[in-house]
Amino acid sequence: MNEDQRPIVIVGGGHAAVQLCAALAAEGQGKRVHLVCDETHLPYQRPPLSKAFLKSADEALQTHRTETWFGDAGITVHRADAALRIDRDAHTVHLRSGATLPYARLVLATGAHARTLPGLHDAQGRALDNVAVLRSADDALRLRALLASAQRLTVLGGGFIGLEIAATARALGKAVTVLEAAPRLLLRSVSPELAAHVLQTHCAAGIDVRLGVAVGGLYVEGTRLRAITVDGAEEPVDLLVLGIGASPETALAAAAGLSCADGIVVDACMRTSDPDVLAMGDCARFPEYGSGRPLRLESVQNANDQARTAAATLLGREEPYRALPWFWSEQGSMRLQMAGLMPADGTRHRRPGATPAAFSLLHYVGTRxxxxxxxxxxxxxxxxxxxxxxxxxxxPALACDPATPLTAHL
Ligand SMILES: Cc1cc2nc3c(=O)[nH]c(=O)nc-3n(C[C@H](O)[C@H](O)[C@H](O)COP(=O)(O)OP(=O)(O)OC[C@H]3O[C@@H](n4cnc5c(N)ncnc54)[C@H](O)[C@@H]3O)c2cc1C
Structure with missing residues (x-):
């Protein structure tokens, strides 16, 4: 086989992997591609899982592409199969099914997994009956069923996913409590002013948000979590969801000797410490454009744009990653949208919207x-x-004049 025609193996069936399939297919390279995904579903959109999908049993998974699309593109999909080991010397990937795939280039798009806490699983490693995390479609199907019969929901963690689940459950009429150890919500990702607005909106919707709390003891009875202690006081649990963040899925890469540091370390062209192996999306730690600061982002934008960079690298073009980071979150009546990354130090200016529930915060470093x-x-x-x-x-003064659209400053 001609070196240029040898397979490209992509491990992972999430946003980054599918975008890479699409980019390679668009360049007529689909027949070279093998996609390995350990989930049973066809690749699907993850964001709705904490929003519309959780709300109603009538909501179906939103798949990225149909089986026919993959077939027409010539892409071989290994569904419900996992990559267990990479042999970098032999340029092969070993799958759980027993198959061995040779590769010219290998791309890791393994995403991240939801963090959990010790003591919340039974002896077989299964989550307790009334404890859930939310990362995959199977998690969402399970949580949706649990929510349907629960009266009260306790969410551990006031990050984006925890708050989206809390807002969805509240809209379903559940009594919801959010427990956050930090002194404010969304500590790592939004400004204090935005966090205060989010807090106020959730409280006004009837969610009991408690900040700066310490969650201690876990009281398990059989296969259920009966209670937890919050600031030393015992509180009964009906249903508990862990929203305490995600960790990058690096085990496969680390076992293959690739450089990892809270993410698979890549250069601006998504190459790992082995140039024949690329990584992208939630699992990758990359140099920020301009500063070179190592970053790992968990967003659809990042997954999609890094897949485009990876496609260019695979096709022999150097197109370093320099996309603007952006993100969105839907929480009850709020649609939050962020463009750029929050500076550690900066000045903030408020641009009012048509109602008090609509506004933008513009962050400057100096005049930038x-x-x-x-x-x-x-x-x-x-x-x-x-x-x-x-x-x-x-x-800033002109940009915050609500009488002039922001586009006027372009
Ligand atoms: C509930 C939820 C809501 C979200 N909402 C938003 C939002 O509103 N806005 C936003 O921008 N982002 C949101 N995100 C984040 C966004 O979904 C992720 O950033 C994005 O999915 C990352 O894409 P990825 O391809 O890197 O990883 P993933 O989408 O996680 O895909 C990784 C895939 O690889 C598979 N895999 C892992 N290891 C192996 C292996 N060894 N072999 C085979 N397959 C493997 C996994 O099972 C998974 O299917 C949300 C995430 C979740 C979980």
Whole structure:
């Protein structure tokens, strides 16, 4: 087989993997591609799992592509099969099914897994009957069924996924408590002003949000979690969801001797410490464009854009990753949209919207616009992305005049 025609093996069936399949198929390279995914479902959109999908049993999974699309593109899909071991010397991947796939280039798009806590599993490693995490479609199917029969939901963790689940459960009429150890919500990802608005909105919707709490003892009875201690007081548990973050799925890469540091370490072209192996998406730690600071992002934007960079690298083009980070989250009545990354130090300016429930926060470092957080202001978000991509920094006073659309400053 001609070296250029040898297979490209992609491990993972999430957003990054499917985007890479699409980019390679668009360049007529589909027949070279083997996609290995350990889930039984065809690759699907993950964001709805904590939103519409959780709300109603009528909601179906939103698959990225049909079986026919993969077939027409010539892509071989190994569904419900896992990559267990990489032999870098032999350029092969060993699958759980017993198959061995040779590769010219291997791409790891293994994503991340939800963190859990010791003591919440039975002897066989299964989660307790009334304890759930949310990462995969199977997790969402299980949580949806558990929610249907629960009266009260306790969410551990005030991050994006925990808050989305809390808002969804509240909309279903459940009594919801959110327990967060930090002094505010969304500590790592949004500004204090936005976090305060999110807190106020959830409280107004009837969610009991408790900040700065210490969760201690776990009281298990048989296969159920009966109670937990919160700040020393015992509280009964009906249903507990862990929203305490995700860890990158690096075991396969680490066992193959690839450099890992809270993520598979890649260069700006998504190459790992072995140039024949690439990594991208939630599992990859990459150098931030400009600063070179090592970053790992968990977002659809990052997965999709890194897949485009990986496709270029595989096809012999050097197109270093420099996409603007952006993110969204839907929590009850709030649509939050972020463009750029929150600076550690900076000044913040508020751009009012049509109602108190709609506004944007513009973050500057010196005179440079670096990040815009928008609440129920999609037009501001779209304009902010363009401003940030163009490196345009309007004067804050002018940019915050609600009478002038942000796009006017482009
Ligand atoms: C509930 C939820 C809601 C979210 N909401 C938003 C949102 O609103 N906005 C946003 O921007 N982002 C959101 N995200 C984050 C976003 O979904 C992720 O950033 C994105 O899915 C990352 O894509 P990925 O391809 O890197 O990894 P993933 O989508 O996690 O895909 C990785 C895949 O690889 C498979 N895999 C792992 N190891 C192996 C192996 N050894 N062999 C075979 N297969 C393997 C996994 O089973 C999985 O299917 C959400 C995530 C979750 C879980």
């Amino acid at each position: 616009l670096v990040c815009v957080e928008s609440v129920n202001s999609p037009l501001d978000h779209m304009a902010a992305k363009k401003l940030l991509e163009a490196g345009t920094s309007p004067d």
